[in-house]
Amino acid sequence: MRKENQQEFDIVNLTEWHKAGYKGKGIKVMSFENLTKGHGKLTLDVFTEIAPEAEIFEPEIEYSKNGDKCFSEGIQQAIDNGVDLIFNALHFTLDEEKKEAIQKAHDAGIIILNAIGNQGEERIDKSDNKYTDVRNFNNFTQVGAVAPRRSGGIYKLSYSNTGKILSRVAFTNTYTADGTKFTGTSSATPFEAGVDVCLIGYMKEHEIPKSKFNEILEDNMMDLGVEGRDDKYGEGMFVLPKLYEMDKYKGSDNMSQIINYAEDNIPKSTPYNRRPATKRIVKGICIHNTANPTSTALNERSWLTNTDNLATASYNYVIDAYNIIQCIPDDEVTWHATDGSNGEGNVNYLSIEICESGNYVKNEKAAKHFIVSKLIKYGLTPNDIKPHKYFYSEKDCPRLILPYWDQFIDEITEMYNEQTQPKEEVSEWAKESWQKAIDKDVNDGIGAKNNITEEQLMVFFDRLGLLD
Numbered sequence: 350m351r352k353e354n355q356q357e358f359d360i361v362n363l364t365e366w367h368k369a370g371y372k373g374k375g376i377k378v379m380s381f382e383n384l385t386k387g388h389g390k391l392t393l394d395v396f397t398e399i400a401p402e403a404e405i406f407e408p409e410i411e412y413s414k415n416g417d418k419c420f421s422e423g424i425q426q427a428i429d430n431g432v433d434l435i436f437n438a439l440h441f442t443l444d445e446e447k448k449e450a451i452q453k454a455h456d457a458g459i460i461i462l463n464a465i466g467n468q469g470e471e472r473i474d475k476s477d478n479k480y481t482d483v484r485n486f487n488n489f490t491q492v493g494a495v496a497p498r499r500s501g502g503i504y505k506l507s508y509s510n511t512g513k514i515l516s517r518v519a520f521t522n523t524y525t526a527d528g529t530k531f532t533g534t535s536s537a538t539p540f541e542a543g544v545d546v547c548l549i550g551y552m553k554e555h556e557i558p559k560s561k562f563n564e565i566l567e568d569n570m571m572d573l574g575v576e577g578r579d580d581k582y583g584e585g586m587f588v589l590p591k592l593y594e595m596d597k598y599k600g601s602d603n604m605s606q607i608i609n610y611a612e613d614n615i616p617k618s619t620p621y622n623r624r625p626a627t628k629r630i631v632k633g634i635c636i637h638n639t640a641n642p643t644s645t646a647l648n649e650r651s652w653l654t655n656t657d658n659l660a661t662a663s664y665n666y667v668i669d670a671y672n673i674i675q676c677i678p679d680d681e682v683t684w685h686a687t688d689g690s691n692g693e694g695n696v697n698y699l700s701i702e703i704c705e706s707g708n709y710v711k712n713e714k715a716a717k718h719f720i721v722s723k724l725i726k727y728g729l730t731p732n733d734i735k736p737h738k739y740f741y742s743e744k745d746c747p748r749l750i751l752p753y754w755d756q757f758i759d760e761i762t763e764m765y766n767e768q769t770q771p772k773e774e775v776s777e778w779a780k781e782s783w784q785k786a787i788d789k790d791v792n793d794g795i796g797a798k799n800n801i802t803e804e805q806l807m808v809f810f811d812r813l814g815l816l817d
């Protein structure tokens with residue numbers, strides 16, 4: 350790292366992450382530009398300062414002037430190559446073809462960052478489409494540029510566009526390895542891409558499901574303007590958490606499932622008052638099964654805006670083994686508990702529909718992890734989880750879970766405890782051996798009560814010289 354970048358690195362906590370070896374290893378990144386010269390090369394050099402161990406490449410396509418024609422082709426290559434993140438430092442506007450391509454990338458779990466541009470203008474969302482929904486972190490993120498003052502504080506560069514479509518801001522003026530200072534939102538975008546990639550690398554290494562990416566971002570936004578979102582700084586600036594704080598995002602067991610998380614909120618204009626947009630405070634979580642053995646999370650989300658649907662019924666989330674979809678934001682009332690417009694369930698309980706299709710055990714497992722994250726987020730406990738039946742006794746919902754409801758809650762409680770209670774000390778009887786193992790370098794000194802995997806055991810044997 351160039352020493353000129355030290356202040357920026359310190360502010361976003363990259364210094365700690367780099368020191369610990371989190372530099373984007375194993376993560377694939379694509380950029381839609383010629384990376385061998387000029388502007389593209391500079392964006393690459395900035396990215397390399399931030400995430401030097403990530404693998405970055407450009408798609409094999411013929412570039413048109415503004416990247417228009419090549420876009421969907423490039424996205425397809427990104428999907429085929431298992432790319433994790435795409436950044437685009439050449440600002441463009443969205444047309445139908447690009448929107449379709451972005452949706453495809455999103456469905457494949459790819460994060461897309463886009464430079465908001467350097468015209469010093471206020472950009473408004475003319476298209477009224479969800480791709481420019483600033484809350485939609487995971488889908489299409491528009492990045493603006495800020496810089497630190499020597500005297501402290503952070504300011505927005507005057508050229509950096511503002512407005513409703515701005516998602517968040519990142520540092521510009523990064524020095525590249527050869528000492529060049531690169532400026533503009535074209536510099537802020539690869540900077541942000543690099544920071545995100547360091548996070549994704551950590552998440553992969555520690556098997557934190559992708560569905561937590563947004564949550565980690567939201568939890569660690571530094572507000573720069575007014576509290577919450579504003580048109581000058583968007584959601585603010587993402588700051589990598591202290592590494593010890595990452596523990597709370599680790600699941601209690603290894604999730605082999607890769608789960609996409611999407612915010613695909615239904616419009617407020619959806620018929621039958623399905624999204625009344627009435628604000629509320631989350632005081633608990635209400636669990637449902639979809640009562641449809643074949644419908645997936647995507648199907649359930651589509652049903653909410655299907656013209657054949659005549660029901661005043663809605664939910665905040667629908668979950669299956671592959672997708673967690675937010676259909677209505679957490680802080681809005683939904684119609685799910687059959688307890689009326691002033692009912693405690695409808696008004697104050699986050700509604701979660703668990704799908705019955707496919708591998709139900711996996712659907713439920715994904716839901717449990719998600720429920721625990723929401724409990725922690727809202728300072729709730731497993732006592733605050735209720736079945737639909739609690740609010741309307743005639744309804745046998747969640748029909749699959751009710752027969753073993755107590756066990757369901759016990760399992761969630763165990764996961765919840767593991768994430769909220771401090772890890773126990775090493776037992777008295779084990780202390781001497783524990784220390785010896787540390788001295789012999791076969792023990793990292795943490796996780797005394799953790800389960801051990803077979804591969805860890807074999808490495809222990811090997812390091813103790815038992816296999817030679």
Ligand SMILES: [Zn+2]
Nearest residue numbers: 637638737746
């Ligand atoms: Zn229900």
